[in-house]
Amino acid sequence: MSVLEARNIVKVYGKAEAEGATTALNGIQLSVTKGEFLAIMGPSGSGKTTLLNILSGIDKPTSGEVLLGGVMLHDMDANSLAQFRRKQLGFVFQDFNLLDSLTVKENIMLPMILEKKSVSEMEEKVQELAGLFEIEDILHKYPYHISGGQQQRTAVSRALVNDPQIIYADEPTGNLDSKSSTTIMECLEKVVKELSTTVLLVTHDVFAASYCQRIVFIRDGAIHSSLEKKSERTKFLDEVMEHLTLLGGN
Amino acid sequence: MTFQKIVWKMAKYHYKKYLFYFLCNSAAVLFIFVFMTLYLNEYIVSVKQIEGLVYVLSIPGAALIMFTIFFISYAHQIFMKKRRSEFGLFMTLGMTNRDIAKLLLLENSVIGLVALIVGLGSGVIISRLIFWLLLKSVDITDFAFQLNVNMFTYTVGAFFIVFIISIGQSLYMTMSRNIIDNVKTEKITENTAHKHPAIGGIGVAIVVGSIVGLYVTYTDSDGGEYLLLWALGTFLGLYIALNQLTSFLIGLIKKNKHFYYRKLLYLTSLDYKYKQFTTIMTIVTIMIMVTLLYSTIVYHLYKETEKEVVEQNPYDIGYISTDSKNNLSAEELDRIFAEYGNPIREHLTFPIYFHFQEDYDGYTYQLALMPLSVFNEFSDNPYLVQPNELIYHLNHEVTGEIESLYYRNDLRFSSNGEEVIYETTQVIAEKHFNYLGDLFILHDADLADYKENINGMDATLHLIHVENWQESEAAVLALEHAFHDYNAKTPLLDVDHVPLEEELFYIDSRVDGYESTMNANGISFFVTIFFSILFFIGSFLLLYIQLFSEVDKEEQRIQKLYRIGITSKEVRKLISQEITTLFMLPTLLGLIIALLYIIAMAQDIGGIVENPLMLVRFFMLAGIYFVILTVFMNFARKKMFRDLVDFK
Structure with a gap:
């Protein structure tokens, strides 16, 4: 069953007919099924982040449509879209996007607080996620007092707190060392396996992508090819590297 | 491209930072200058020597100076916090300390100089405008806006000193820190040390203690001596309390989890901001408090002038006459007043015996004596005086118990080698007569004796009520002229030590009393309103800078919130709540403290219950303040929405 459907997405910056207009995305077709762990890879400037922004409703396509859980994203007004995002989507960013003035626990709770959930429900959910990602001990600390890996695990917990249909992760390992990257990717793997939540990852980190079940490669704003994991992770990693070489490097 | 060109290009790119710093400095110069145009106005200078204007000017003047110093150094700190990371970057690229110092001095000198010119220029206009507006609303004559060289030199001097100190401090900090610290300047979090609710409790206790202290001690004319001391106590306590306030309150609120989580973003953001801006919040609270306190007191005095003048002058007109001086007939008097459409309603006359003495310093003073029978005719209660006794009539009211102020003013003189003493047995402390000062009331026979032995002057005290005293100015002037003409034709008095006729x-x-009191109170009123306007603009500026100096950080925070799905409506609500609190909390605190001070200071005029009008006037002024502040607050709110929400 498809949870996310992108149909013929085109994004042009500047006026389409005018000189100097840049086509960032050119006819992207994408379908993500429920519980899938998908990575979008591509070199810098290939349109990865633009695609993610459009798929999450942060940006609007010039043409084409995005269906998320059967809902047409770009028919919604800004307010409904914002509410839809916090109920149905979870985000994990490269720079963690945590609020310095809130503790880890409060950061995780924030989307639920915006949803005006009850205290007991929030506390229960935070405990569950903190246990899952092993951050119980730092719940009362502030973001600037914990490591990058811990900050990213906090961000993953926050992304999951409202039981979203899909999690978008934009270069989640970009600011982390290799050990923390492994932990985060294992966390996301857990999200897919244990919570059956769909995860869409945008990265140029081969190591991170190797955790996914499928990788879609984009180049110059269009889908170039895709790879599906049929073997174990390390072998898949080699396949991805090989594919990238064929693609012309990253 | 040279390095200088790169620096210049960066400056152009970050022009907003420079503009902000430049505007703050211009505002500071404007402030100092506007204050100087009042403080060094020749008329104010002359009035300062004779009236209680020094009292009116001292505390707000000191507060204004503190504010200006803080304002300049604060603007400089904000500017430097942003610049220091750039300096750090330049240093990593090989710029030396010397180059940095040169750059810092050069750009600050240019900004300072232009700010000085703009500040002085706008100061002249603004000051003139304030003078014009206020002189139109307050009825003061012979007082006008003026400019003199001192106003400019003092302003330049004051600005220069504070500015140089700020730059020196920044130079030292930039040079003494290592490159990494400079680069990371913007990321260094400012935390409050010594965070404990008990400290906040001590602050509150100091505030309460100082106000209670003022209430207890401000009971007589000496109460004012401790005013500054109590005020300093209140300010110190306020700073300590504000420093701990939000952490303490949030600690309390956290106990109600449901409420705390509902208001999480608002409360935590406020806590963070308060930690950084305690000093500003304290200063703004103090400025609001001083503004409301002084404007209420002075406005109250101004409005009470008429009552005060009526109390000081029980009759509309009072004067003395002798056979040869001021001796116009009753018909002549009637004619003068009738001519001005203000006929005499009542005309009382009392015989008074004056004699004049010279003290060791050659200063002449007069003694006025009245026979008991005459005073008893006038008084409602007949008084009794035995021979060789006297009643000392103070002819003014005394606060407190009269026994404690028992004046022993016995009269004594020698008669045929024997000393005669009239002993004071009673004191009357009431205002009964115009014109007269203290009065001795003697047994009729004793007064006759006294007159035989002591050379003096028989006179008549005239007390007159006219139809309408407010309209009697022209008639009084005409009477003055008539007396003058009459007295010019009569010989000089032949009495020992007699002073000048006039x-x-x-x-x-x-x-006349009304006119002169109105003028004096009017000047105090003018000066206070002048300060209030300055303080108001100042406190708004501080709050405004406080909000917008960190707008970059705020933008990042809002961006983060947008990314996790907060709606524009929710952001607006959040911003609105924060701005309202930042503006209203110091206003409410200032208002409450000012109210408590007014209640305490009303002690020396019989307590606030006796003077309910003072409260009414306080709430009226506070209301006006609130309305204007709300307008400013809405302006700041709209700007914040524009910067953080509407651009989305």
Whole structure:
């Protein structure tokens, strides 16, 4: 069953007919099924982040449509879209996007607080996620007092707190060392396996992508090819590297 | 491209930072200058020597100076916090300390100089405008806006000193820190040390203690001596309390999890901001408090002038006459007043015996004596005086118990080698007569004796009520002229140590008293309103800078919130709540402290219950303040929405 459907997405910056207009995305077709762990890879400037922004409703396509859980994203007004995002989507960013003035626990709770959930429900959910990602001990600390890996695990917990249909992760390992990257990717793997939540990852980190079940490669704003994991992770990693070489490097 | 060109290009790119810093400095210069145009106005200078204007000017003047110093150094700190990371970057690229110092001095000198010119220029215009507006609303004559060289030199001097100190401090900090610290300047979090609710409790206790102290001690005319001390106590306590306030309150609120989580973003953001801006919040609270306190007191005095003048002058007109001086007939008097459409309603006359003495310093003073029978005719309660006794009539009211102020003013003189003493047995502390000062009331026979032995002057005290004293100015002036003409034709008095005629035969009228009191209170009123306007603009500026200096950080925070799905409506609500609190909390605190001070300071005029009008006037002024502040607050809110929400 498809949870996310992108149909013929085109994004042009500047006026389409005018000189100097840049086509960032050119006819992207994408379908993500429920519980899938998908990575979008591509070199810098290939349109990865633009695609993610459009798929999450942060940006609007010039043409084409995005269906998320059967809902047409770009028919919604800004307010409904914002509410839809916090109920149905979870985000994990490269720079963690945590609020310095809130503790880890409060950061995780924030989307639920915006949803005006009850205290007991929030506390229960935070405990569950903190246990899952092993951050119980730092719940009362502030973001600037914990490591990058811990900050990213906090961000993953926050992304999951409202039981979203899909999690978008934009270069989640970009600011982390290799050990923390492994932990985060294992966390996301857990999200897919244990919570059956769909995860869409945008990265140029081969190591991170190797955790996914499928990788879609984009180049110059269009889908170039895709790879599906049929073997174990390390072998898949080699396949991805090989594919990238064929693609012309990253 | 040279390095200088790169620096210049960066400056152009970050022009907003420079503009902000430049505007703050211009505002500071404007402030100092506007204050100087008042403080060094020749008329104010002359009035300062004779009236209680120094009292009116001292505390707000000191507060204004503190504010300006803080304002300049604060603007400089904000500017430097942003610049220092750039300096760090330049240093990593090989710029030396010397180059940095040169750059820092150069750009600050240019900004300072242009700010000085703009500040002085706008100061002249703004000051003139304030003078014009206020002189139109307050009825003061012979007072006008003026400019003199001192105003400019003092402003330049004051600005220069504070500015140089700020730059020196920044130079030292930039040079003494290592490159990494400079680069990371913007990321260094400012935390409050010593965070404990008990410290906040001590702050609150100091505030309460100082106000109670003021209430207890401000009971007589000496109460004012401790005013500054109590005020300093309140300010110190306020700073300590504000420093701990939000952490303490949030600690309390956290106990109600449901409420705390509902208001999480608002409360935590406020806590963070308060930690950084405690000093500003304290200063703004103090400025609001001082503004409301002083404007209420002075406005109250101004409005009470009429009552005060009526109390000081029980009759509309009072003067003395002798056979040869001021001796116009009753018909002549009637004619003068009738001519001005203000006929005499009542005309009382009392015989008074004056004699004049010279003290060791050669200063002449007069003694006025009245026979008991005459005073008893006038008084409602008949008084009794035995031979060789006297009643000392103070002819003014005394606060407190009269026994404690028992004046022993026995009269004594020698008669045929024997000393005669009239002993004071009673004191009357009431205002009964215009014109007269202290009065001795003697047994009729004793007064006759006294007159035989002591050379003096028989006179008549005239007390007159007219139809309408407020309209009696022209008639009083006409009477003055008539007396002058009359006295010019009569010979000089032949009495020992008699003072100049004009010191004796003047007219003491309500209307003149009203005019002069109105003028004096009017100046105090003018000065206070002048300060209030300055303080108001100042406190708004501080709050405004406080909000917008960190707008970059705020933008990042809002961006983060947008990314996790907060709606524009929710952001607006959040911003609105924060701005309202930042503006209203110091206003409410200032208002409450000012109210408590007014209640305490009303002690020396019989307590606030006796003077309910003072409260009414306080709430009226506070209301006006609130309305204007709300307008400013809405302006800041709209700007914040524009910067953080509407651009989305």
